[in-house]
Amino acid sequence: MKILDWNTLTDLEQAQALRRPALAQGGREAQVADIIAKVRQGGDAALIELTRTLDKAERDTLQLTQAEIDAASERVSDELKAAIDLAMANIETFHRAQLPTPIVQETSPGVHCELHFQPIEKVGLYVPGGTAPLVSTVMMLAIPARLAGCERVVLCSPPPINDAIIYTAGRCGVDAIYTLGGAQAVAAMAYGSETITKVDKIFGPGNTWVTEAKRQVSGDVDGAAIDMPAGPSEVLVIADADADADFVAADLLSQAEHGTDSQVILVTPCTALADKVNVALDQQLAQLSRAEIARQALLESRTFICSDLAQAVQISNTYAPEHLIVQTADSRALLPRLKNAGSIFLGAWTPESVGDYASGTNHTLPTYGYSRTYSSLGLADYQRRFTVQELTPAGLRAIGPAVELLAATETLDAHKNAVSLRLAKLEKQTVEKQA
Amino acid sequence: MKILDWNTLTDLEQAQALRRPALAQGGREAQVADIIAKVRQGGDAALIELTRTLDKAERDTLQLTQAEIDAASERVSDELKAAIDLAMANIETFHRAQLPTPIVQETSPGVHCELHFQPIEKVGLYVPGGTAPLVSTVMMLAIPARLAGCERVVLCSPPPINDAIIYTAGRCGVDAIYTLGGAQAVAAMAYGSETITKVDKIFGPGNTWVTEAKRQVSGDVDGAAIDMPAGPSEVLVIADADADADFVAADLLSQAEHGTDSQVILVTPCTALADKVNVALDQQLAQLSRAEIARQALLESRTFICSDLAQAVQISNTYAPEHLIVQTADSRALLPRLKNAGSIFLGAWTPESVGDYASGTNHTLPTYGYSRTYSSLGLADYQRRFTVQELTPAGLRAIGPAVELLAATETLDAHKNAVSLRLAKLEKQTVEKQA
Numbered sequence: 001m002k003i004l005d006w007n008t009l010t011d012l013e014q015a016q017a018l019r020r021p022a023l024a025q026g027g028r029e030a031q032v033a034d035i036i037a038k039v040r041q042g043g044d045a046a047l048i049e050l051t052r053t054l055d056k057a058e059r060d061t062l063q064l065t066q067a068e069i070d071a072a073s074e075r076v077s078d079e080l081k082a083a084i085d086l087a088m089a090n091i092e093t094f095h096r097a098q099l100p101t102p103i104v105q106e107t108s109p110g111v112h113c114e115l116h117f118q119p120i121e122k123v124g125l126y127v128p129g130g131t132a133p134l135v136s137t138v139m140m141l142a143i144p145a146r147l148a149g150c151e152r153v154v155l156c157s158p159p160p161i162n163d164a165i166i167y168t169a170g171r172c173g174v175d176a177i178y179t180l181g182g183a184q185a186v187a188a189m190a191y192g193s194e195t196i197t198k199v200d201k202i203f204g205p206g207n208t209w210v211t212e213a214k215r216q217v218s219g220d221v222d223g224a225a226i227d228m229p230a231g232p233s234e235v236l237v238i239a240d241a242d243a244d245a246d247f248v249a250a251d252l253l254s255q256a257e258h259g260t261d262s263q264v265i266l267v268t269p270c271t272a273l274a275d276k277v278n279v280a281l282d283q284q285l286a287q288l289s290r291a292e293i294a295r296q297a298l299l300e301s302r303t304f305i306c307s308d309l310a311q312a313v314q315i316s317n318t319y320a321p322e323h324l325i326v327q328t329a330d331s332r333a334l335l336p337r338l339k340n341a342g343s344i345f346l347g348a349w350t351p352e353s354v355g356d357y358a359s360g361t362n363h364t365l366p367t368y369g370y371s372r373t374y375s376s377l378g379l380a381d382y383q384r385r386f387t388v389q390e391l392t393p394a395g396l397r398a399i400g401p402a403v404e405l406l407a408a409t410e411t412l413d414a415h416k417n418a419v420s421l422r423l424a425k426l427e428k429q430t431v432e433k434q435a
Numbered sequence: 436m437k438i439l440d441w442n443t444l445t446d447l448e449q450a451q452a453l454r455r456p457a458l459a460q461g462g463r464e465a466q467v468a469d470i471i472a473k474v475r476q477g478g479d480a481a482l483i484e485l486t487r488t489l490d491k492a493e494r495d496t497l498q499l500t501q502a503e504i505d506a507a508s509e510r511v512s513d514e515l516k517a518a519i520d521l522a523m524a525n526i527e528t529f530h531r532a533q534l535p536t537p538i539v540q541e542t543s544p545g546v547h548c549e550l551h552f553q554p555i556e557k558v559g560l561y562v563p564g565g566t567a568p569l570v571s572t573v574m575m576l577a578i579p580a581r582l583a584g585c586e587r588v589v590l591c592s593p594p595p596i597n598d599a600i601i602y603t604a605g606r607c608g609v610d611a612i613y614t615l616g617g618a619q620a621v622a623a624m625a626y627g628s629e630t631i632t633k634v635d636k637i638f639g640p641g642n643t644w645v646t647e648a649k650r651q652v653s654g655d656v657d658g659a660a661i662d663m664p665a666g667p668s669e670v671l672v673i674a675d676a677d678a679d680a681d682f683v684a685a686d687l688l689s690q691a692e693h694g695t696d697s698q699v700i701l702v703t704p705c706t707a708l709a710d711k712v713n714v715a716l717d718q719q720l721a722q723l724s725r726a727e728i729a730r731q732a733l734l735e736s737r738t739f740i741c742s743d744l745a746q747a748v749q750i751s752n753t754y755a756p757e758h759l760i761v762q763t764a765d766s767r768a769l770l771p772r773l774k775n776a777g778s779i780f781l782g783a784w785t786p787e788s789v790g791d792y793a794s795g796t797n798h799t800l801p802t803y804g805y806s807r808t809y810s811s812l813g814l815a816d817y818q819r820r821f822t823v824q825e826l827t828p829a830g831l832r833a834i835g836p837a838v839e840l841l842a843a844t845e846t847l848d849a850h851k852n853a854v855s856l857r858l859a860k861l862e863k864q865t866v867e868k869q870a
Contacts, residue, residue, distance in 0.1 A: 023656070080844060083837035090542035090834065097540040098550060105532040107525035107795035115533060118774055120808055132846040164844060200808050221458070221664070225808035229656070244860070250853035257849040288848045335823065339553055346825040349861075351853035354826060357841045358834045360542035361822040373555055373635050373660040375820035385810035387796040388770065390781040391789060399525065399793045402518035406792045409515060409599060411567040413723045414688035418786035421685050426784075 001252075001266065001281065003274050006304045006315065017302060018319045020263060020368055023231060028212040032183045035209075036216060039187035044194045050184040057159035057179070062188075062195045064166065064177040072166035084168055087358035088139055094360030095144045098379035110395025114388040119149035122197055123382060124189030124224070125174070126156050126204035129181055133162030136357050140364050140377070141203045142172035148382030154178065154197050156185035182206075186213035190224040201225040203364070203377070227381060231368025234263035235352060236321035236341075238312045238334070239277075241270040243327035244348060248273070249280035251325050251351050256297035257290040264301035265319065267312040274303045313337045322367040323352050342371045393426050436687075436701065436716065438709050441739040441750065452737060453754045455698060455803055458666060463647040467618045470644075471651060474622035479629045485619040492594035492614070497623075497630045499601065499612040507601035515570075519603055522793035523574055529795030530579045533814035545830025549823040554584035557632055558817060559624030559659070560609070561591050561639035564616055568597030571792050575799050575812070576638045577607035583817035589613065589632050591620035617641075621648035625659040636660040638799070638812070662816060666803025669698035670787060671756035671776075673747045673769070674712075676705040678762035679783060683708070684715035686760050686786050691732035692725040699736035700754065702747040709738045748772045757802040758787050777806045828861050 004017060038046045044062060051057050064072075103115040125141040127134055138155070145153045155174045157165055158181020169177050178196060180188055186206075190213075192198030202214060202224050211230045217223030235255035239248050252264045268274055281298065285291050306312045313334055316324055320340035328334065331346040338344060342365030343355055356363045364377035375381075391399075400419045407415035444452060473481045479497060486492050499507075538550040560576040562569055573590070580588045590609045592600055593616020604612050613631060615623055621641075625648075627633025637649060637659050646665045652658030670690035674683050687699045703709055716733065720726050741747045748769055751759055755775035763769065766781040773779060777800030778790055791798045799812035810816075826834075835854045842850035 080840060083840040086543075086834060086837040087841060090546065090548075093542040094538075094540050094548045094550075097538050103529075103532050105529050105795070107528045108521075111525065111789075111794050113525075113529045113795040115529075115813065121774070133844060135844055136841060221666075221803055221805070225805075231656075246856055246860075247853070250849065250856050253849035254847070254853045257847060284849070284852065287852070289846065290848060294849065332825065339556070340819075341821055343822045343824070346823060349828050349831045349857060350824055350826045351857065353838050353842055353847075353850040353853045354546075354831070354834060355822070355824055356850060357838045359546050359824045359826065360540070360548040361824050368656055370656070370660075371819070371821065373819060376822050378550065378820055378822075380815070380820065384775075384806070384808060385813055385815070386776055386806065387778045387790070387811050387813075388781060389778070389785055389790055389794045389796050390767065391784045391794065393784050396784045396789070399521060399789060402521040403788050403792045405515060405518040406522060406571060407788055409568060409570055411724065412689070412692060412788075413725060414685065414692040414719070414729065415788040415791060417719065417722070418682070418685035418689045418788045421681055422784060422786065425679070425681075 001264070001278060001298055001301045001303045003303045003305060006306045006311065017304070018315070021261065021300065023368070028208055032209060032212040032216060035183040036187040036213065039184055039193065040191050047180060047184055047188055047193060051159065051180060054184070055158050055181055059159060059179055062178045062180060064179065069166055069170050069177065072163040073170060075163045076167045080164060081167070084135060084139070084171065087136070088143065088171065090358055090360035091139055091143045092147065095147050095379050099147065100383070108395060108398050110392035111399060112390045115385055116388060117383045117385055119151065119383055120200050121150065122152040122199040123150045124154050124156065124199035124202045126185060126202060126206055126210060127165060128206050128210070129158035129161070133164045135164045135168045136363060137204065138165055138168040139172060140362050142169065142174050144362070144377070144379045145382050146173045148379050150382055152197055154189065154199060156180040156189060158182065158185070183209045183213035186210055186217060190217035191222070199224055201227070203227040205230065227364065227377060228366055228374050229368070229370055231370065232261040232263060233258045234321055234367055235323040235325060236265040236267065236316050236319055237325040238309065238316060238328060239266065239268045239273055240309060240328040241273055242329040243273060245273060245276035245280045247348060247351070248277050248327060249284050252277070253281065253284055253288065253294050254351065254353055255323065256294035256301065257288060260293055260296040262297040264297060265321070266303040267306055267315050268303065269306050269308050269312065271305055274305060277303070309334060316341065320369045320371045322365045322371060325352060340372045342366050342376045396422055397426060436699070436713060436733055436736045436738045438738045438740060441741045441746065452739070453750070456696065456735065458803070463643055467644060467647040467651060470618040471622040471648065474619055474628065475626050482615060482619055482623055482628060486594065486615060489619070490593050490616055494594060494614055497613045497615060499614065504601055504605050504612065507598040508605060510598045511602045515599060516602070519570060519574070519606065522571070523578065523606065525793055525795035526574055526578045527582065530582050530814050534582065535818070543830060543833050545827035546834060547825045551821055551823060552818045553821065554586065554818050555635050556585065557587040557634040558585045559589050559591065559634035559637045561620060561637060561641055561645060562600060563641050563645070564593035564596070568599045570599045570603045571798060572639060573600055573603040574607060575797050577604065577609050579797070579812070579814045580817050581608045583814050585817055587632055589624065589634060591615040591624060593617065593620070617644045618648035621645055621652060625652035626657070634659055636662070638662040640665065662799065662812060663801055663809050664803070664805055666805070667696040667698060668693045669756055669802055670758040670760060671700040671702065671751050671754055672760040673744065673751060673763060674701065674703045674708055675744060675763040676708055677764040678708055680708055680711035680715045682783055682786070683712050683762060684719055687712070687716065688719055688723065688729050689786065689788055690758065691729035691736065692723060695728055695731040697732040699732060700756070701738040702741055702750050703738065704741050704743050704747065706740055709740060712738070744769060751776065755804045755806045757800045757806060760787060775807045777801050777811045831857055832861060
């Protein structure tokens with residue numbers, strides 16, 4: 001990786017060095033809009049036809065039968081099933097801890113305000129296809145949906161769906177699995193068809209077709225909401241002289257192997273470590289099956305030499321990484337100052353891969369600087385918050401006059417009148433009682 | 436209001452009766468994009484020029500001085516100040532109760548997972564101008580920002596800014612008040628200028644210019660996030676024979692007076708009540724300063740006669756109203772079945788106006804059916820959630836093999852290697868200790 005001395009860079013050079021490459025939009029807008037229109041008009045028949053032409057897969061039906069799910073599950077090894085169970089247990093434990101408690105607060109005597117939580121009724125999960133079966137994505141998307149209490153949880157993945165994905169979806173309580181990929185899958189979940197349930201919100205990663213389709217359906221009030229904006233995966237590692245260069249290199253590579261557009265940044269006050277990491281990268285790269293992808297990603301990656309850990313924290317806060325790994329003598333000491341990261345991994349024994357699979361945290365995280373404003377995926381994304389209020393007559397008497405004056409100030413007579421009528425009635429009742 | 440018997444409508448007629456009118460987009464896309472481009476290029480000079488041409492206001496500076504704030508505050512009556520103080524206290528109490536506690540969970544022995552919360556650093560609030568000074572909007576947007584711990588809170592409102600808005604912004608701890616309105620205000624907050632702070636997220640209502648500008652800047656990664664999609668305000672009232680027709684009519688009108696596009700729906704099993712409400716509407720309308728607006732809104736409004744309260748609940752859940760008022764003999768009994776509402780008002784003594792101003796709940800709510808997936812504005816919207824994990828050597832030993840297998844299944848060698856290297860080192864340490 002290219003090594004840059006942060007403090008020799010001008011402000012502009014620093015900003016450019018932290019700038020992410022422009023997102024490949026792929027000019028898919030019109031093509032995706034066309035697919036969505038076809039799905040809305042043609043329903044199941046259009047979906048089957050699109051799957052035939054785009055995925056080169058012949059299927060008469062879209063939904064997997066229970067027999068297909070059972071058969072696929074039998075083909076999954078017991079060893080893999082045990083690993084899935086272990087990961088599921090941790091993910092469940094951490095997401096169950098996020099179940100909210102309603103807030104009940106008397107703000108003034110007789111003025112009762114409440115904050116309640118409800119599951120989003122129907123959710124759709126998208127799991128990309130390709131050579132690698134993304135078992136972890138199924139767990140990360142489906143487990144919080146079930147815990148949140150969503151009534152219907154459906155999953156789309158392009159054909160042929162890997163056995164492990166089918167098994168995991170079944171284990172996580174997904175209600176229906178559809179063999180559908182790409183923009184047509186997103187369109188089907190957003191608008192529904194004879195077979196596919198229309199959902200309220202769509203979760204999950206995908207290629208540029210999927211991302212563009214999610215963008216389009218989320219902009220349509222008749223479509224569906226989405227989890228968060230998408231971007232390439234990225235990691236920033238803060239390490240000091242105390243860090244193990246092999247571990248740092250392995251963590252950087254586990255990000256770089258995701259895709260040629262993955263972003264990998266090392267920030268360290270220790271030049272010797274930076275050099276050792278570069279040596280370790282070369283050694284480890286040679287062993288990887290996805291070495292070519294990782295090598296390409298590393299071309300765009302950078303090591304910054306900073307003056308101290310305080311400056312490393314500043315650089316990380318400015319970059320706002322999806323994953324932030326801290327391998328320093330006392331990594332937890334930095335935590336209070338760390339901002340704008342999707343998920344933080346503390347210490348030598350916490351590689352990013354544990355969070356990707358099995359520690360319990362969710363691996364669906366805001367990328368591309370969105371961690372400044374967006375949250376890591378959690379139970380809250382599968383629920384909605386709403387407020388409730390109930391006033392007693394005494395409560396209305398106490399705050400009513402203030403409401404009347406504020407409404408009058410905003411020249412909203414009817415708002416005022418809704419209070420005045422009630423206060424007059426209460427007054428009349430009091431007078432009648434006294435008489 | 437037109438009275439329809441729900442059970443005589445076909446499914447299609449029911450769906451059409453609950454369908455909201457299409458949103459007026461106003462074809463502003465290109466005009467707004469042009470304003471945004473001007474602001475990004477021209478900075479303060481462009482903002483001053485746009486304010487001169489669009490708002491017909493001559494100002495050399497954009498930010499109010501402390502002297503201007505003090506002078507405006509002195510002109511606000513003590514009575515109004517007291518009403519603002521009362522409302523502020525309740526809003527603060529309810530939003531303070533929403534301050535989250537970090538979650539710390541050991542998912543497996545030695546595997547520590549945490550969920551933390553941080554304020555979004557810089558937020559921008561938009562308060563519309565016009566004849567009515569929206570004092571309540573200032574409180575609803577600024578109080579949670581301060582409680583959440585946002586470092587910088589700025590506010591834009593078109594000139595001339597009403598004294599009461601200036602006073603309230605000062606009271607709520609807003610750091611800077613800018614005399615800027617429309618798309619140019621949104622652009623200024625999203626991208627910054629010499630005077631205006633670039634913010635991370637923009638909150639607040641506005642006309643079609645503001646709404647379109649918020650849509651555009653939120654779609655740009657260099658822009659700013661926004662609170663929620665916008666739509667016309669709306670209320671649905673569920674009432675039974677027990678309800679006071681005058682109260683119901685007043686509540687319907689307090690929605691109808693917002694704008695000609697406001698949506699107002701009454702659902703009741705009691706035909707007699709529906710008739711009485713129509714009589715009361717006529718009587719009350721005559722007294723309103725905004726009678727013409729309300730009358731227009733009522734033209735598009737409907738009363739549905741349903742068979743019972745269970746069906747009323749179903750209709751409301753399908754419509755997903757922004758505001759839901761329940762005036763029935765036992766309104767709280769319906770609460771567990773009520774879904775998809777932004778804020779719920781229970782009982783005869785809880786008009787919508789108390790929530791608009793002073794009960795303590797936030798009046799910024801998802802409209803246009805978005806309450807199916809979006810939440811009522813709360814403290815959570817001013818913060819971001821992120822996860823932290825830290826494993827002990829024992830923790831890594833416990834879950835490491837499962838991570839290795841899952842990574843191998845997903846053909847992500849480097850992910851696996853990041854664990855394998857560490858497990859090997861732990862193994863070596865153990866052997867060395869034993870030796």
